[in-house]
Structures are given as C-alpha cells and as structure tokens.
Amino acid sequence: MNYDYIIIGGGAAGCVLANRLSENPDTQVCLLEAGPSDKKNPLIKIPVGIIALMRSKSYNWRYWTTPQKALNGRRVYIPRGKTLGGSSAVNAMCYTRGHKWDFDHWESLGNKGWGYKDVLPLFRRSENYEPGENEFHGVGGPVNISDLQSPMQVSKDFVKAGVEAGYPETDDFNNDVQEGMGLFKVFQKNGERFGAARGYLHPVLDRPNLTVLTGASANKILFDGKRATGVEISRNGKTETLKANDILLSGGAINSPKLLLLSGVGPKAELEKHNIPMVHELPGVGENLQDHPDILVVQKSKRWQTLAFSPKSFVWDGPIAVFNYIFRRKDFLTSNVAEAGGFVKSRPEEEIPDIQFHMSNTRLDNHGLDLTFSIGYGFSGHVCALRPKARGRLTLQDANPASDPNIDPNLLDHPDDMETMVRGVKAVRNIFAQNALKSWCNGEIFPGEAVQSDEEIRDFIRRKADNIYHPVGTCKMGHDDMAVVDDTLKVHGMQNLRVIDASIFPTLVGGNTTAPTLMVAEKAADMILAEKNAAVMAAPTQTAVPTA
Numbered sequence: 434m435n436y437d438y439i440i441i442g443g444g445a446a447g448c449v450l451a452n453r454l455s456e457n458p459d460t461q462v463c464l465l466e467a468g469p470s471d472k473k474n475p476l477i478k479i480p481v482g483i484i485a486l487m488r489s490k491s492y493n494w495r496y497w498t499t500p501q502k503a504l505n506g507r508r509v510y511i512p513r514g515k516t517l518g519g520s521s522a523v524n525a526m527c528y529t530r531g532h533k534w535d536f537d538h539w540e541s542l543g544n545k546g547w548g549y550k551d552v553l554p555l556f557r558r559s560e561n562y563e564p565g566e567n568e569f570h571g572v573g574g575p576v577n578i579s580d581l582q583s584p585m586q587v588s589k590d591f592v593k594a595g596v597e598a599g600y601p602e603t604d605d606f607n608n609d610v611q612e613g614m615g616l617f618k619v620f621q622k623n624g625e626r627f628g629a630a631r632g633y634l635h636p637v638l639d640r641p642n643l644t645v646l647t648g649a650s651a652n653k654i655l656f657d658g659k660r661a662t663g664v665e666i667s668r669n670g671k672t673e674t675l676k677a678n679d680i681l682l683s684g685g686a687i688n689s690p691k692l693l694l695l696s697g698v699g700p701k702a703e704l705e706k707h708n709i710p711m712v713h714e715l716p717g718v719g720e721n722l723q724d725h726p727d728i729l730v731v732q733k734s735k736r737w738q739t740l741a742f743s744p745k746s747f748v749w750d751g752p753i754a755v756f757n758y759i760f761r762r763k764d765f766l767t768s769n770v771a772e773a774g775g776f777v778k779s780r781p782e783e784e785i786p787d788i789q790f791h792m793s794n795t796r797l798d799n800h801g802l803d804l805t806f807s808i809g810y811g812f813s814g815h816v817c818a819l820r821p822k823a824r825g826r827l828t829l830q831d832a833n834p835a836s837d838p839n840i841d842p843n844l845l846d847h848p849d850d851m852e853t854m855v856r857g858v859k860a861v862r863n864i865f866a867q868n869a870l871k872s873w874c875n876g877e878i879f880p881g882e883a884v885q886s887d888e889e890i891r892d893f894i895r896r897k898a899d900n901i902y903h904p905v906g907t908c909k910m911g912h913d914d915m916a917v918v919d920d921t922l923k924v925h926g927m928q929n930l931r932v933i934d935a936s937i938f939p940t941l942v943g944g945n946t947t948a949p950t951l952m953v954a955e956k957a958a959d960m961i962l963a964e965k966n967a968a969v970m971a972a973p974t975q976t977a978v979p980t981a
C-alpha cells in the first residue's frame with residue numbers, strides 16, 4: 434500500500450488530521466500510534482481516572498527532565514499520553530485557548546495567517562460548545578465542551594475568594610478578555626472525558642480509506658534525497674516500512690523533534706555526536722523548548738468535601754460516588770481535579786493576564802505520584818507563569834529509538850520568570866486568606882507559615898516548582914535560522930514533510946495547550962487539502978483522441 438498520507442502520532446493533532454484528511458474516500462490515510470487503543474482503558478473515560486493515568490506505564494511515556502539548573506538540580510516529571518488521543522486522553526480536560534494576543538504575536542513574528550482573526554474560526558469549528566453558539570464559540574464541531582457535572586463546593590468557594598481578593602469573575606476564559614476567576618469549561622460530555630480521539634477519530638474509524646495502526650512506533654522517517662517517502666516502524670516485535678506521498682509528523686513536542694533527529698534532520702553537531710547520517714542540517718530541531726513553570730500552595734482542609742484518601746472516602750464517599758457515576762454521571766468521579774482557576778495580572782502594569790491558577794480539590798504534591806500525601810483533606814492552588822522567558826532544549830541520549838531523549842525545559846532559568854512566580858505565590862495565598870475560604874483553610878502545608886520574605890519564597894520555588902504539562906516550541910514555526918517549519922508547517926529545506934502538533938508553537942500561549950493544538954491541526958488540514966485541490970485543478974485534463 435502506498436498511502437497518500439502517513440500521520441505519525443495519534444494524539445490531539447493526529448486525530449484531527451486523520452479525520453479531516455480521510456473525508457475524501459479516494460485519499461488513503463494511515464495513522465500510526467505507538468501506544469494502545471484508548472478504548473481498552475475505562476479510566477480514560479472516567480475523568481478522575483487522571484490520577485491513575487498520571488503513573489500508567491502503558492498509556493503514558495513517563496518522561497523526566499534533565500537536572501534543572503534553577504530548581505536546585507532537581508529532575509521533574511513530564512507525563513505524556515501514549516494512546517489514541519495522546520495527551521488529550523490523560524490530561525486535566527481544562528478547555529482554554531490562550532489570549533488573542535498570543536496568536537497576533539505569532540503573526541507578528543512573520544507567520545502569515547496565524548493571527549487571532551484567522552484562528553478564531555478554527556477554534557469555533559473544532560468545538561461543540563454546550564453553553565451555546567456566540568462570537569467566540571461554535572456548535573456542531575467534533576469535541577464536546579461542557580460545564581463540569583458536579584463541581585465541588587471548595588472549587589466554587591475558590592472563585593468567590595478570588596472575587597473577594599479583587600479579581601473579576603468570568604464564565605468564559607476564551608473570549609477576547611480572558612481575565613477573571615471561574616470554573617473551567619472542560620473537554621467532557623455528560624461527565625465523561627471527551628478528548629481528541631473521541632471527538633475526531635472514533636466517529637470515522639470505519640472509513641475504509643483510513644488505516645489506524647496502534648502499537649506502531651515510528652523509528653525514523655525515510656528519505657529520497659530531501660524528499661520524505663516513508664516511515665520505518667516497529668510493531669509486534671517486527672520492523673516494517675510504510676510508504677506515502679506525504680509524511681505528517683504529529684508526535685508532540687517531545688517525540689516530534691526526537692524523531693526528526695533520529696531521521697537525520699537537525700543540528701549537525703547533535704547528529705554527528707550519535708553517528709546519525711545527516712539528511713538535512715536544521716539547527717532549530719529540539720531547541721526553543723518552553724513549558725509553563727508551576728508551583729503549588731497547599732492547604733489542609735477543615736471540611737471533608739475534598740478529594741482525599743481517607744477511611745471515610747473508601748467506606749462511604751467512594752461507593753456512593755461509584756453509584757452516582759454509573760447511574761447519573763455525577764459526583765466526584767466526573768471531577769477533572771482542577772475544577773476552578775483564573776487568569777489574572779500579577780501586577781497592575783501587565784497588559785494581559787500573566788499568571789494562571791488551577792485549583793486542585795485535593796492535597797497535591799509531585800503530580801500526585803506520592804499518593805500518601807493525599808491522605809487527609811486539603812486543596813492546592815497551582816500558579817504558573819504564562820509566558821516564560823526561559824528557553825530549553827531537547828537532545829538525544831543515543832541513536833536508539835527506544836531511548837528517552839534528554840529533555841531540558843530549563844524551567845525558571847530567567848529572573849523575570851522567577852519574579853512572576855513569587856508574585857503568583859503571594860496571589861494564591863491572598864485568595865486562600867479571603868472569607869469565602871475561611872471555613873476550609875486549616876493550615877498551610879506548602880510553602881508553610883515560616884516562608885514569608887521574597888527570598889524565602891524564591892527558595893521554596895527552587896525546592897518545589899515543577900511544570901504543568903505544556904511543552905511546546907521544539908520544531909518552531911517561523912522564518913529565522915532556528916525555525917524548523919514555515920507557516921504552512923512544511924519542514925524547511927525538505928519536501929513532502931510537515932510537522933503538525935504543539936512543537937510548532939513559536940511561543941507558548943497563555944493558557945492550556947490542547948485547544949490551540951487542535952486549531953493548529955485544523956489549519957494544517959485546510960492547507961493540505963487546499964494544496965491538493967490546487968494540484969488537481971492544475972493537472973492537464975486528458976482529452977480523448979478519436980480513433981479512426
């Protein structure tokens with residue numbers, strides 16, 4: 434089989450492409466996914482299953498960073514989804530897009546057609562926004578966006594406390610203002626996760642022109658000169674070669690640059706270091722890594738209505754919640770564990786929100802990997818700096834496709850990022866100190882009362898800060914020397930090869946990254962199909978020659 438398109442990676446972007454490109458029954462599309470099918474694991478559907486998926490060996494790549502210079506040399510955990518739907522199958526389901534400024538910024542960097550006015554219709558097209566259609570939202574699109582089924586009282590009180598602290602309240606973080614405190618809209622339908630696979634892929638799995646291979650790990654892209662011609666994969670213990678006219682790389686911000694490097698496309702020195710024959714020198718591959726640095730302020734709770742491992746939750750709350758989930762799709766199993774949040778300015782001179790809150794209705798430390806920390810009631814205020822100035826990089830450990838790459842997001846290695854986080858910690862503490870949370874707060878676990886001065890807060894941040902799962906930028910779109918793809922997402926200097934996923938973001942958006950990744954893939958599908966139609970129109974028409 435010679436496919437028209439091979440899509441490498443069945444994640445958020447890959448599912449969009451598989452759907453849009455296979456709409457034409459004459460187009461043969463193959464989607465490769467390294468992980469298993471998402472249908473095999475019920476925890477993907479049940480929102481609170483995120484707690485288990487965070488540590489899953491089968492559905493999560495479970496990466497770790499290199500020692501982080503600005504975090505006292507600590508390594509931090511980088512979970513990434515490994516299944517159909519990718520990280521949208523294991524994520525926290527918060528539906529935010531970033532600020533309109535972010536996309537106008539992308540355009541101002543020279544990326545034609547990526548301004549807010551251009552991308553807003555694509556955001557609208559990708560969603561079925563349950564609250565209803567308006568200027569910013571669409572209905573009838575593939576992914577379902579809803580309110581939470583059973584938001585907990587502590588989440589609602591966090592929003593109230595934010596308003597008491599002086600921030601505005603909003604019921605939509607995705608309008609052109611963004612600023613405010615509120616409950617997140619979520620990628621859910623009727624209390625079930627509704628990620629990219631459910632929205633884009635499941636409805637089209639029976640298309641005869643769409644081949645979906647799970648457990649199919651791409652080892653490298655194959656080239657004829659500078660033209661991509663196929664992919665070498667490992668599947669069921671065997672190595673196979675698949676051929677296609679176009680290769681679309683959607684492995685995500687960690688695995689897309691890794692695969693380009695393994696295939697001989699990247700910085701010369703990096704390829705030489707691992708004896709990988711160079712197909713094309715492209716210094717930006719793996720560079721420009723950005724992620725949202727995150728810090729948690731954790732409170733013990735006086736009240737029992739938070740998520741916790743306790744005798745009461747096992748004996749009483751748990752069984753009731755299971756009943757309520759099975760029969761009503763309600764109660765805490767529908768929780769995304771980050772129900773409330775906010776986008777605010779950490780100081781008056783900021784023009785747009787520069788920090789985001791995610792309020793976890795549980796005691797959280799180290800991504801919940803240490804569950805003993807969640808024994809006992811509590812809640813945790815995440816704060817992240819939305820537009821970090823630190824830049825990191827991704828390189829190879831060796832030339833073995835099975836090895837994890839070296840991931841260095843270089844978190845907080847810029848003084849401005851650190852100061853934003855210091856203001857953020859103070860902002861969360863201020864919210865926790867308001868009346869609306871008085872009946873809840875029962876003593877701060879982190880940073881702890883002893884931590885008060887700015888220097889003590891900086892020291893706490895260096896000891897505890899982490900990432901909040903939004904790596905981007907490692908195959909950045911642009912036209913400078915470090916750009917990997919152009920604004921049609923074609924790899925510079927190569928033919929028949931595009932990168933389409935969160936790795937192409939030139940800069941991190943001020944918000945969560947699934948919705949903008951879906952938007953990127955929607956736009957890519959439009960560009961690919963427009964090119965194909967133009968080629969068909971340009972092809973000389975065959976006129977029949979009459980025979981005597």
Ligand SMILES: Cc1cc2nc3c(=O)[nH]c(=O)nc-3n(C[C@H](O)[C@H](O)[C@H](O)COP(=O)(O)OP(=O)(O)OC[C@H]3O[C@@H](n4cnc5c(N)ncnc54)[C@H](O)[C@@H]3O)c2cc1C
Nearest residue numbers: 442444445446467519520524525526527651685935945947
């Ligand atoms: C724990 C967590 C919480 C998050 N919370 C939120 C949130 O609340 N809201 C939000 O908007 N975003 C959130 N995100 C981020 C969001 O999910 C990602 O930004 C988004 O899914 C990125 O899409 P992508 O297509 O670039 O990559 P992914 O969705 O990660 O997809 C990449 C896919 O490629 C596959 N793949 C990789 N390498 C290969 C290979 N060699 N061969 C074959 N297949 C391969 C992977 O297995 C994966 O399925 C979260 C992420 C995580 C991990």
